[in-house]
Amino acid sequence: MTRKNLSLFDSKLIGPAIVDSFKKLNPRSQLRSPVMFVVYVGSIITTLLFIQSLIGQGEANPGFILAASVWLWFTVLFANFAESLAEGRSKAQAESLRALKQTVLAKKLATPKHGTTWLPASPGDLRKGDTVLVEAGDVIPVDGEVIEGVATVDESAITGESAPVIRESGGDFSAVTGGTRVLSDWLVVRIAVNPGEAFIDRMIAMVEGAKRQKTPNEIALTILLVALSIVFLVVTVTLLPMSLFSVEMAKAAGVASSPITITVLIALLVCLIPTTIGGLLSAIGVAGMSRMMQANVIATSGRAVEAAGDVDVLLLDKTGTITLGNRQASEFYPAPGVTQIQLADVAQLASLADETPEGRSIVILAKQKFNMRERDIAALQASFVHFSAQTRMSGVDLGDRAIRKGSVDAVKKHVEALGRSFPEEVSRQVDDISRRGSTPLVVVDDGRVMGAVELKDIVKGGIKERFSELRRMGIKTVMITGDNKLTAAAIAAEAGVDDFLAEATPEDKLKLIRDYQSQGRLVAMTGDGTNDAPALAQADVAVAMNSGTQAAKEAGNMVDLDSNPTKLLEIVEIGKQMLMTRGSLTTFSIANDVAKYFAIIPAAFVSTYPQLKALDVMQLSSPSSAIMSAVIFNALIIVVLIPLALKGVKYRAVGAASLLRRNMLIYGLGGIIVPFAGIKLIDMILSLLHLV
Numbered sequence: 001m002t003r004k005n006l007s008l009f010d011s012k013l014i015g016p017a018i019v020d021s022f023k024k025l026n027p028r029s030q031l032r033s034p035v036m037f038v039v040y041v042g043s044i045i046t047t048l049l050f051i052q053s054l055i056g057q058g059e060a061n062p063g064f065i066l067a068a069s070v071w072l073w074f075t076v077l078f079a080n081f082a083e084s085l086a087e088g089r090s091k092a093q094a095e096s097l098r099a100l101k102q103t104v105l106a107k108k109l110a111t112p113k114h115g116t117t118w119l120p121a122s123p124g125d126l127r128k129g130d131t132v133l134v135e136a137g138d139v140i141p142v143d144g145e146v147i148e149g150v151a152t153v154d155e156s157a158i159t160g161e162s163a164p165v166i167r168e169s170g171g172d173f174s175a176v177t178g179g180t181r182v183l184s185d186w187l188v189v190r191i192a193v194n195p196g197e198a199f200i201d202r203m204i205a206m207v208e209g210a211k212r213q214k215t216p217n218e219i220a221l222t223i224l225l226v227a228l229s230i231v232f233l234v235v236t237v238t239l240l241p242m243s244l245f246s247v248e249m250a251k252a253a254g255v256a257s258s259p260i261t262i263t264v265l266i267a268l269l270v271c272l273i274p275t276t277i278g279g280l281l282s283a284i285g286v287a288g289m290s291r292m293m294q295a296n297v298i299a300t301s302g303r304a305v306e307a308a309g310d311v312d313v314l315l316l317d318k319t320g321t322i323t324l325g326n327r328q329a330s331e332f333y334p335a336p337g338v339t340q341i342q343l344a345d346v347a348q349l350a351s352l353a354d355e356t357p358e359g360r361s362i363v364i365l366a367k368q369k370f371n372m373r374e375r376d377i378a379a380l381q382a383s384f385v386h387f388s389a390q391t392r393m394s395g396v397d398l399g400d401r402a403i404r405k406g407s408v409d410a411v412k413k414h415v416e417a418l419g420r421s422f423p424e425e426v427s428r429q430v431d432d433i434s435r436r437g438s439t440p441l442v443v444v445d446d447g448r449v450m451g452a453v454e455l456k457d458i459v460k461g462g463i464k465e466r467f468s469e470l471r472r473m474g475i476k477t478v479m480i481t482g483d484n485k486l487t488a489a490a491i492a493a494e495a496g497v498d499d500f501l502a503e504a505t506p507e508d509k510l511k512l513i514r515d516y517q518s519q520g521r522l523v524a525m526t527g528d529g530t531n532d533a534p535a536l537a538q539a540d541v542a543v544a545m546n547s548g549t550q551a552a553k554e555a556g557n558m559v560d561l562d563s564n565p566t567k568l569l570e571i572v573e574i575g576k577q578m579l580m581t582r583g584s585l586t587t588f589s590i591a592n593d594v595a596k597y598f599a600i601i602p603a604a605f606v607s608t609y610p611q612l613k614a615l616d617v618m619q620l621s622s623p624s625s626a627i628m629s630a631v632i633f634n635a636l637i638i639v640v641l642i643p644l645a646l647k648g649v650k651y652r653a654v655g656a657a658s659l660l661r662r663n664m665l666i667y668g669l670g671g672i673i674v675p676f677a678g679i680k681l682i683d684m685i686l687s688l689l690h691l692v
C-alpha cells in the first residue's frame with residue numbers, strides 16, 4: 001500500500017471542508033482566534049440590527065445592513081474554510097495510516113523463545129513486554145524489538161519504500177513497526193508499547209491535529225494581533241461620540257448631516273483589524289505539519305516544525321549522512337616486516353564476528369584478494385569483542401592472544417598500554433589514507449601492529465550545493481564523526497561543511513549541542529541509535545530514523561519514515577517556508593489594514609465631515625459603497641490567499657536579512673497597493689450593477 005497525497009484543492013477535500021466551515025461556527029471554535037471572534041460577534045450584531053430594521057425602526061436601510069451582515073458571515077466562513085481545508089488534507093493522510101491498523105491476530109508466545117507454543121491474541125490484548133512470533137507473511141501486530149531471529153520485512157506501508165529491509169536482534173536494526181509485514185524467515189518480537197501508544201497511534205493523533213496546540217510563536221503573534229485589534233476597536237468606538245458631536249454642530253449651523261450607524265462602525269472595525277492573518281494563521285500551521293508529512297516526516301508537535309524553521313546549527317553525521325556510508329575495505333597496507341597476506345589474515349580473524357558493513361567488507365576483501373576461506377568460528381574457541389563507538393575497536397581473543405582492529409588513536413592507546421610502540425611507517429600510511437578521505441583501521445596482533453586497512457567512502461553527490469544553500473540561509477553545518485581528524489578534515493573540505501568535530505563520542509555530541517544552545521542557537525540533528533538518544537533529547541529539532549531504535553524515536557521530536565539522514569535539510573526548508581509564509585502574510589495583512597484605513601475613512605465619512613472631501617482620492621461612488629466594497633474586499637482577500645497559505649510562499653535560500661527586505665517589499669508594498677485597486681474595482685462593479 002502506498003500513501004496517497006491529495007492535491008491541495010482536490011474535490012474530495014473541498015466538499016467536506018465547506019461542511020466543516022459551518023460546523024466551526026460555534027463560539028468555542030471561534031474563540032481560538034480572537035481576531036476572528038471579533039468578526040463573529042460583529043456578524044451576530046449586524047444580523048440582530050437587520051432583524052430590528054425589519055420589525056421596527058432600523059438604523060439604516062435594511063438592504064444595506066443585510067449586505068454588510070452577509071459579507072461579515074462570509075469573512076468568518078472563509079477563514080473557517082481555510083482551516084478546514086488544511087485539516088482535511090491532514091485527515092486524509094491520517095486515514096491512510098489508519099488503514100495500516102488492521103486487526104490481525106498475533107501469535108503470542110508462552111515463553112520468549114522460538115519453538116514454544118503460541119496462542120492467538122488480538123493486538124489490543126498485547127501488553128508491553130509480551131513476546132510474539134511473526135513468520136513469513138505475518139503482519140507485525142504492534143511496535144517492538146526483535147529479540148531472536150533475522151528476517152526481511154516489507155516496511156513500504158510506512159515508508160513508501162518498496163525494497164525490503166532486514167531486521168534482526170541486537171544492534172540498531174532491531175526495531176520493528178506495527179503494520180509492516182515479514183517477507184521471509186521469522187522473528188521473535190518483544191512488544192514495546194501498550195495498546196493505543198504505538199507509533200502509528202501517535203502518528204495518527206499528530207496528523208489529525210487532535211493534539212495540535214498553538215506554538216509559542218503563534219501565541220506571540222496572536223497577542224500582537226489582539227493588541228492591534230484593541231487599538232482599532234478604540235479608534236472606531238470613539239468615532240461614534242465624535243460623529244454625534246459633529247452632527248449637533250452641523251445642526252446648529254443649519255446643515256443636514258447624519259451620525260454613523262453601528263453597522264458602519266462594525267464594518268469599519270472588521271476592515272481595520274488584521275483579519276487576513278487572523279483567518280489564515282491556523283491553516284498555515286496545519287499546512288506546515290501536512291507538508292512535513294508529505295516529505296514522509298512525522299512531527300510530534302507544531303513547535304518542532306516551527307523550530308525547524310529557526311534552526312541555526314545543523315549537526316550531521318559524516319558516515320551515511322554526508323557520505324554514502326557504505327564504508328568498504330579497499331586495500332591492505334602491511335607494516336614493515338609483515339606481508340600483505342599476513343595482514344589480511346589477521347584482519348579477517350578480527351572481523352569474523354563483526355557484523356558491521358566495515359567488518360563484513362574486510363572478510364570479503366581478504367577472500368577476494370588471497371582466496372582466504374572463512375574459518376570455523378566454533379573451532380577457534382574464540383571470544384569476540386564487538387565494535388562500540390566508545391572503544392572504537394573490535395576483534396577477537398584467542399586464548400591470551402588479543403587481536404584487534406580499530407581507529408588509529410584507539411589502537412595506539414591499546415599498543416602503548418601493552419608497552420609496545422607504534423611503527424613510524426604505519427603512522428605515515430594511515431595519514432595518507434586519511435588525507436584521501438578514507439578511514440584507516442589499524443590491525444594489531446598481540447601488541448604487534450600489523451598494518452592498516454583502508455575503508456573507502458564516497459561523499460554524496462549534490463551535498464556540497466545543499467550546504468552552500470544552507471550557508472546562504474545563515475545556517476551553520478557541523479559534521480560529527482568518530483573518525484580521525486585527517487579523514488574528517490578531508491571529507492569536510494570535500495563536502496563543504498562549515499566545521500567538524502572528529503573522534504567524537506556520543507557524550508561529545510551532547511556537549512556540542514549544549515555549547516551551541518548556551519550561545520542562544522537552535523540546534524538540529526538526526527540520529528538512529530540508542531547512543532544518540534541523549535543528544536536527540538537535547539537538540540531543538542531531533543529527527544529519529546524510523547529504522548532506528550525505540551529509544552531514539554522516543555527521544556526525538558520528529559521521525560523520518562524514509563530513514564534518510566539527509567532529510568534534515570528538507571525538514572529545515574519546510575520549517576523555514578512555514579515561518580516565511582506566516583511572516584509574509586502577517587506583513588501583507590497589516591499593510592492591507594493600514595491601506596484600508598486611508599482608502600475608506602475619507603469616502604465613508606464625507607457626509608459627516610465634508611472637509612474630508614479633499615482626502616477622498618479613491619472617488620468611490622458613495623459612502624455606503626465605500627464601506628461595502630471594503631467589507632467585500634476584506635472577505636475575498638482571505639479566499640484569494642488560501643492557496644498561498646497552504647502551499648507556502650515560494651522558497652528561496654537566502655539570508656534572513658535579505659529575505660526580510662524582499663518580503664517587506666513584496667508583501668508590505670503589495671499589501672498597501674492591492675486594497676486600493678481591489679476596493680475601487682468592487683465599487684465600480686457594485687455601482688454598475690446598481691447595487692448601492
Ligand SMILES: Nc1ncnc2c1ncn2[C@@H]1O[C@H](COP(=O)(O)OP(=O)(O)OP(=O)(O)O)[C@@H](O)[C@H]1O
Pocket residue numbers: 317318319320354356358359387388389392393394405406407408439440441480481482483484
Ligand atoms: N567495525 C569496526 N571495528 C573496529 N573499528 C571500527 C569499526 N567501524 C569503525 N571503526 C573505527 O571507529 C571509528 C568510529 O566509528 P563510528 O562508527 O563510531 O563513527 P563514524 O561512523 O566514523 O562516524 P559517524 O558518526 O559519522 O557515523 C571509525 O572511524 C573507525 O576508525
Ligand SMILES: [K+]
Pocket residue numbers: 270271272273274275276593634
Ligand atoms: K481586516
Ligand SMILES: [Mg+2]
Pocket residue numbers: 319482
Ligand atoms: Mg557510524
